[in-house]
Amino acid sequence: MLGKLGSANIKLLLLALSMAIVIALLLYTQSIVTQLQEREYTIANLSAKAYEYLGKDPTSEYDITFIFEEIIQKDIADFPIIIADPQQENYKSKNIDIPDEIQEDFDREQVFLRQEAEEMAKETPPIVLKSDDTTVVQYVYYAESDLVKALRVLPYIEIFVATLFILTGYLSFSYIKRHEQANIWVGMSKETAHQLGTPLSSLAGWLELLNSQTGDPEALSETINEMESDIGRLNRIAHRFSKIGAQPDLNKQDITETIAKTSEYLRKRLPASGKKVSIQFDNSHPVEARYNAELMEWVFENITKNALDAIGSTEGKISFDVSRSGKYVVVDITDTGKGIEKRYKKDIFRPGYSTKKRGWGLGLSLAKRIVENYHRGKLYVHESAPGKGTTFRMKIPA
Structure with a gap:
């Protein structure tokens, strides 16, 4: 089957197969990234809804801090999230790497979180919580988790690996073909020499025998017949090689x-x-x-x-x-x-x-x-x- 395809077609087939694998991997990875983004948005929105509920019921006996700790601080949300008050002066955060030197300084920490929130807003709009149609209760800022960011880089790694795989496969295939062709050329040369060598050696032997049979007509005739046979064989060998590559x-x-x-x-x-x-x-x-x-x-x-x-x-x-x-x-x-x-x-x-x-x-x-x-x-x-x-x-x- 591969012989009928030809080396050029085999290379194209391998390239097409490799590209199909790369495209399938990219689509699959993008699907996972999309699902994770939707999950993170759902969790962030759930947290925002909890605050919105509390904002609409200020007489509730539940403490906002308690809800924050139960919903946000637990491992439900594994992505960076910042919650700000309506004036955007007080911030709470999770999964934010706050430098050690400002963790004991509340004001500096708030400045740092404000800057982080502004950067998050450039990527994803914050969720705005309102107690009614006009009164803002909270702002919920969030960003992609490290996992999603890693998955965004993954397609480029896959493309690099796939390219390396295709290149290695192509070079290996080319080397094998060149090596095989070299063997065939060397083999054909030696096969030609071998095919011609047998009747030529026989002819040389018959010539020596002729010199010793000059007085024996019957033996001489038999030797001549054998020589004709070897000459005929040389013609057949020439015909054999002429048929290689033709039908x-x-x-x-x-x-x-x-x-x-x-x-x-x-x-x-x-x-x-x-x-x-x-x-x-x-x-x-x-x-x-x-x-x-x-x-x-x-x-x-x-x-x-x-x-x-x-x-x-x-x-x-x-x-x-x-x-x-x-x-x-x-x-x-x-x-x-x-x-x-x-x-x-x-x-x-x-x-x-x-x-x-x-x-x-x-x-x-x-x-x-x-x-x-x-x-x-x-x-x-x-x-x-x-x-x-x-x-x-x-x-x-x-």
Whole structure:
């Protein structure tokens, strides 16, 4: 899915997702701030109403100071609040930081509270209490609590963190893509050298053999045929690389013939590798599928070479099994190599992943791309266990 989107679209998707998260956080934070502001206004208004009630009933036996202490001084109100008389000469306060040096000086304290009340009035209009329509009883000044002020700053912190997150994600994604592309370029270069190296080495060997077969026409003819085979292989390699990035032609044909052809080519060259490995395949039952023969040969070669590396220097066996399963043709390639640990089953198809010291980790990645991107099939590790070998399963439409 991500491969179809493209790196540019993935970056845009990540940016859009991050922006959506930031906007959601900002809206949520603003909602909380609004609710807290409404709560503080309600508490301040409740306090003012209590004073208004007392102002309308001057004969009440309740003391204003008592109401102030019960409603205002308790922890019901956790925001700065100042109550002034009608002449605004006497002030009472809560949650106001009064400097220590003026706490014992009533006049200076009153001046300080008056100044604080004036500053509060610039932000929020005071609540005016009246005993009737004209007579002012009290002024209630209040300001935002420290919590609300902190929440007002929170969106900027969120934007900074989100920006940092987006930047880090973008740089990380770009680094991963550059690293992956570098691995692919290096891998493709080495894969090209490897693909060309096998037939070229064979040709060099056939030329040496020709020099010793000048008096044997039959052997000479066989060697020439093998040389023609390697030259034909060089042409096929050129065609393979020309198809990378383009949509290949898929034709209905017998896949057992392609497997047999690949197996025979590799089987003849096994002695040169010094390994005692047998490649087994029974192609007595034709099975047709839609595929590109040149690219599919490449898939079988890469998987077989991976199996040879897994077997190492010991004796072993590689077998092919072809069957039909509904609308798909299933090919199982099984080896008796060292097997794959469960945690590495997905990594082996990642470009650049290799367990070999001089490996470049492109063979299986390329095989998977050919099967899944060009043939709309599947290539995966069907079975594997350390020390018991591995079975790769390929499924392509019939």
